[in-house]
Amino acid sequence: METHLSCTRILTYRALPSLVLSVSSNRAPNGLEAAFLANRERLLRFLRARGAGDAAEDLLHEVWLKISTAAVGPVAAPVAYLYRTADLLMIDRYRSERQARRRDKDWSEAAATVPGVSDAPSGERVLIARDHARLVAEALDTLGPRPAAIFRRHRIDGVQQRQVAEEFGVSLSTVESDLRRAYRAILEVRERIDEA
Amino acid sequence: MTDEAIAWAVQTGDPSFEDWDAFTAWLEADPAHADAYDRAMAAVMDAAEEGLVAPANDAVAEEVPARGGWRWLALAASVVLVAMLGFIQLRDASYVVETAAGETRTVALADGSDVTLGGAARIVLDRDDPRVATLEQGRALFSVRHDDADPFVVDVGGHTLVDAGTVFDVARVGKTTSVAVSEGVVLVNPERKLARLEPGDTLSVTDGSDAYRLGTAPVARIGEWRDGRLTFDEATLGEIAHELSSSTGIAFSAAPTVAERRVTGSVALAPVKQNPQAVGPLFGVAVRREGDSWIIDRP
Numbered sequence: 001m002e003t004h005l006s007c008t009r010i011l012t013y014r015a016l017p018s019l020v021l022s023v024s025s026n027r028a029p030n031g032l033e034a035a036f037l038a039n040r041e042r043l044l045r046f047l048r049a050r051g052a053g054d055a056a057e058d059l060l061h062e063v064w065l066k067i068s069t070a071a072v073g074p075v076a077a078p079v080a081y082l083y084r085t086a087d088l089l090m091i092d093r094y095r096s097e098r099q100a101r102r103r104d105k106d107w108s109e110a111a112a113t114v115p116g117v118s119d120a121p122s123g124e125r126v127l128i129a130r131d132h133a134r135l136v137a138e139a140l141d142t143l144g145p146r147p148a149a150i151f152r153r154h155r156i157d158g159v160q161q162r163q164v165a166e167e168f169g170v171s172l173s174t175v176e177s178d179l180r181r182a183y184r185a186i187l188e189v190r191e192r193i194d195e196a
Numbered sequence: 197m198t199d200e201a202i203a204w205a206v207q208t209g210d211p212s213f214e215d216w217d218a219f220t221a222w223l224e225a226d227p228a229h230a231d232a233y234d235r236a237m238a239a240v241m242d243a244a245e246e247g248l249v250a251p252a253n254d255a256v257a258e259e260v261p262a263r264g265g266w267r268w269l270a271l272a273a274s275v276v277l278v279a280m281l282g283f284i285q286l287r288d289a290s291y292v293v294e295t296a297a298g299e300t301r302t303v304a305l306a307d308g309s310d311v312t313l314g315g316a317a318r319i320v321l322d323r324d325d326p327r328v329a330t331l332e333q334g335r336a337l338f339s340v341r342h343d344d345a346d347p348f349v350v351d352v353g354g355h356t357l358v359d360a361g362t363v364f365d366v367a368r369v370g371k372t373t374s375v376a377v378s379e380g381v382v383l384v385n386p387e388r389k390l391a392r393l394e395p396g397d398t399l400s401v402t403d404g405s406d407a408y409r410l411g412t413a414p415v416a417r418i419g420e421w422r423d424g425r426l427t428f429d430e431a432t433l434g435e436i437a438h439e440l441s442s443s444t445g446i447a448f449s450a451a452p453t454v455a456e457r458r459v460t461g462s463v464a465l466a467p468v469k470q471n472p473q474a475v476g477p478l479f480g481v482a483v484r485r486e487g488d489s490w491i492i493d494r495p
Contacts, residue, residue, distance in 0.1 A: 031469065046216065049223035051230035076298055076445040083216040087208060091241065094234040133246040154209075155244040157292045161210045179206045180199075183240050187202065190239040 032067050035078035043086055050090045059089055132193065139185040146170075147178035154179060201232035205240065211296065289324040295334070298445020300422065308341040309348060314367075314421055316442035334442060335367040337419040342380065353403040358383040364393075365419045369438055371403040378418040384408070417462075427462040433481065433492050444469050447489035454481060454494055 036043070043063065047056040063086050140148035146168065153164050154175070165175045204222060207213050223229050295301050297316040304310045306326040313319060317334025329338075330351040340348040340359045348359040352366055353373045362380030366373065375382060376398040384391040384399060389406040393399055396418075398411040417427050426443060428436055434455035437448040443465055459479045467474045472490040473483040482495045 042217075042220075046220045046223075049220050049230065051227070051234070076296060077214060080214045080216065084208075084211070084213075090230075091234060091237045095238045095241065098238060133243075136243045136246065155240060158294065159292065160212060162212065176206050179209075180202050183202045183205055183236055184198075186243045187198070187236050187239045190235075190242075 032078045032081065036064060036067060036082055039079055039082060043082060046083060047086055047090070050087065052090065059086070059093075062089055132189070135189045135193070136186055139189050140182055143178075143181050143185060147182045150175055150178045151182035197226070197228065197232050198236070201229065201236045204233055205236045209237075209240070290320055290322045292318060292320050294318045296445065297442050307343075307348075310339050312337045312339075312419075312422055314443060315445060331366050331368050333368050335365070335421060335439075337363070337365045337422060339363045340380075353401075355401060356385050356387065358386055363419065365421075369435060372400060373403070374398065374400040376413055376418040378415055424465040425462060426465065429460050430458045431460075433457050433459065433479065436475075436479070437492050440468065440475065444472075446472055448472065448475075448483075449489055449491055451491055451493040454492065 040060070044056055044060050047059050052059050063082065066085055066089075067082070137148075140151060150164055150168060153159050153167065154161060159167070161175050161179070162172055165172045168175070200222070204219055207215075208219060223233070293301070293303050293313065295313045295315055295317050299315055300312065302310055302312045303319075303321070305321070306323075309326065311319065311321075311329065314335035314337075317336060318332040319334075319336060320330040320332065322328050327343075327346050327348050328351070329336075329349075338348070338350065338359070340362045342348075342359065342362065348362075350357040350359075350366060352368055353371065355373055357364070357366065357375060360381035360383060362382055363378040364380075364382050365376045365378065368374075375384065375393060377393045377395055379395055382393045384393065384401075385406065389408075391399055391408055391410070396412050396415050398413050400409045400411075401407065411429070413427075413429070420427065421443065426439055428439075431439075432455060433450040436459070437450040437455075440446070440448045440463070446469065461478050463475060463478060472485075475481075475492070476483045476495070479492075480495060481492050484491050484493060
């Protein structure tokens with residue numbers, strides 16, 4: 001296993017224009033790119049653990065493209081930033097695969113409908129999708145106002161957990177436990193709908 | 197396993213999370229872990245994205261008046277926050293965009309305008325009304341689509357900026373607000389003490405005061421921070437240290453003996469990120485390391 005990776009190694013890895021441009025112009029790799037080069041194997045291992053399988057190398061390349069082409073400003077913790085980028089990539093992949101699966105399912109259910117009989121299952125599914133936000137809101141409601149408000153502040157407004165804790169005057173571990181309860185409630189709604 | 201997946205999802209979902217090795221080890225312990233984590237994360241993200249549109253949906257709110265829903269939750273959240281902090285005004289459709297130190301982010305608004313935020317900035321926007329913004333801290337470059345009938349309004353430190361067709365830069369550091377106009381015209385506090393700024397005009401003002409300090413700047417220099425350059429005109433080293441920290445993500449501070457000293461100069465950020473001591477010769481100061489931060493001091 002390689003422990004050290006040079007820029008040359010990355011060039012041979014896949015010589016796409018962005019890579020050639022960034023390396024052949026003799027520009028020193030920026031902090032994020034340098035962190036990528038130094039942590040390539042760790043990131044690959046992470047992607048495999050995340051279930052990337054054979055696509056791990058391709059996904060790692062997508063991470064590289066994201067950091068080398070997007071106008072990412074300097075990052076305080078570059079390694080964590082790379083892991084986060086890889087993690088979000090995997091979540092996006094899961095979400096789009098899930099949507100495709102659900103579309104296929106709706107389609108096959110609609111196609112299986114006997115002519116002259118209303119396509120109730122897929123109609124029901126549409127209704128469920130429209131009311132999903134309300135079901136989630138109700139589920140969060142049952143936890144009391146604080147977990148729901150903390151969930152909203154963190155996940156929707158994008159405020160860091162430490163700052164949410166300060167705003168609500170509670171400890172960080174209280175914020176974490178409120179978020180765990182909120183996540184569980186949301187996951188239960190999701191699984192109830194998926195079973196329907 | 198679901199409990200563990202949820203606990204990890206809470207942790208990795210926060211930008212400050214760093215223990216990715218431990219998370220990798222958990223994933224490797226059982227191939228089913230990744231799927232449990234994905235299920236939790238996908239459900240949470242879907243819910244959060246629905247939450248973004250749900251409050252604006254009156255039909256949903258009318259259907260379930262007794263049960264509340266997001267609208268009520270948002271209200272509860274705003275009551276709690278206002279009671280505790282007194283400054284965050286979360287109306288139904290308002291939302292906050294924040295950047296980490298060293299980060300730059302452009303936010304597109306529904307009216308075709310956009311706002312680019314510099315590092316460590318915080319702005320409150322409104323989903324229902326893309327023509328208003330409140331800059332709470334940091335630096336923002338507004339590129340505003342002009343509409344005579346509906347001017348774009350920026351609130352900053354109790355002052356009101358009204359566009360008249362415009363690209364303009366606003367920075368809020370501590371209690372001082374600075375405005376510089378690159379294109380078009382900006383009206384400052386038209387209801388109170390009007391100042392009219394044209395391209396190249398700058399204004400700075402302190403909270404609670406209407407004593408404007410007017411100046412000029414080369415138009416090409418306004419908003420140049422987006423391209424990785426900061427220019428300081430008679431700024432104190434304390435202010436400069438603060439701006440450098442926000443823009444680079446590297447912690448700078450000025451030693452008390454020099455913090456009030458005023459200097460003028462233009463800093464390219466890329467070399468400073470490689471070597472924080474590069475600002476020394478430019479301002480005739482020494483830069484020394486103390487733990488994780490860099491102290492600007494007497495040479």
